[in-house]
Amino acid sequence: MRAEKWDAELYDAKHAFVWEKAKGLLELLAAKAGERILDLGCGTGSxxxxxxxxxxxxxxxxxxxxxxxxxxxxxxALRFDVSDARALPFSHEFDAVFSNAALHWIPEAERVVAGVARALRAGGRFVAEFGGKGNIGSVVAALETALTRLGISPDDANPWFNPSIADYASLLEKHGIEVREAVLFERPTKLEDGERGLATWITMFGASFLDRVPEPERPQFLQEVELAARPALWKTDHWVLDYRRLRIAAWKCAS
Incomplete structure (x- = not known):
């Protein structure tokens, strides 16, 4: 799991796509008045x-x-709590658990799913979207290539958990959550900031790679990443990342 410290202002200012592309997921959740819902990995709350x-x-x-x-x-006016998704403190109290763009940060997926199962009431639903198998493959390859060019091992630098449909569905069903909808889809994502967009994204989300590089060498590292990624991800005047998303709708068994 990545380091806990996030730049919330940079997140809101340059990465609004994280929540702006969630309209379909909100429609799948179909929240109703009077329901009690947990937003897992809520970020800045949008x-x-x-x-x-x-x-x-x-x-x-x-x-x-x-x-x-x-x-x-x-x-x-809303309630927000600091809480680790691997150790949720809730017991049978939510009609739904919702999560967008968070679960790919947590490789201890079984602990998360067990907590979701505990948090849900019988018959409650789990609606989530996160990075799926193959997510940002070109970005990861470029980051690893850049580390190698600087003589730094890329082993274990990748912080992301991007499962297949089959693997994640099996995990949910093991914990009594029945999958009714699961789709893995391409979602090319345009970055803001023009030429600087990829470096800004790495600063926000790629800390586990960037932290391996001595600070004086980081500008060179970012240039190496851009060089490696450009053939696949640069589009005239902006970067487009190769996101692949896994969207899940599943229900906790009634008994």
Missing amino acids: LTAEIAASGAEVVGVDRSPEMIAEAGKKFP
Whole structure:
């Protein structure tokens, strides 16, 4: 799992696509007034607020104190808690657990799923989207190539958990959550900031690679990443990342 410290302001300023592309996932959740819903990995709370607008009671949780602090400032009427997805403190109290763009950060997936199962009431639903098999493959290859060119081992630098449909469905069903919809799809994602877009993205999301590089060598490292990624990901005047998303809708068995 990546380091806990996040730059919440950079996240909101340059990476709004994280929540802006979640309309279909919100429609799949179909939150209703009076429901109690957990937003797992809520970030700075934008989707938590959209769910709350349905009349549902929403609790947003995230491991990052920086994200939760920003969420609380943006949406002071909503509840946000710092909580580790691997050790959720809830028991049979939610009608739904929702998660967008968070679970690929947590390789201890079984602990997460066990916590989701505990948090849900019987018959409750789990609606989630995160990186699936092959997600940002060109980015990972470029990051590993750049480390190697600088004489730094890329072993174990990749922090992301990007499962197949079969693997994740099996994990859910092991914990009594029945999968009714699962799709793995391509979602090319345009980055802001023009030529600087990929470096900005790496600064936000690629800390596990960047932290291996001595600070004086980081500009060269970012240039090496851009050089390796350009043939696949540069489009005239902006970067487009090769996102692949896994979207799941599943229900906790009634008994």
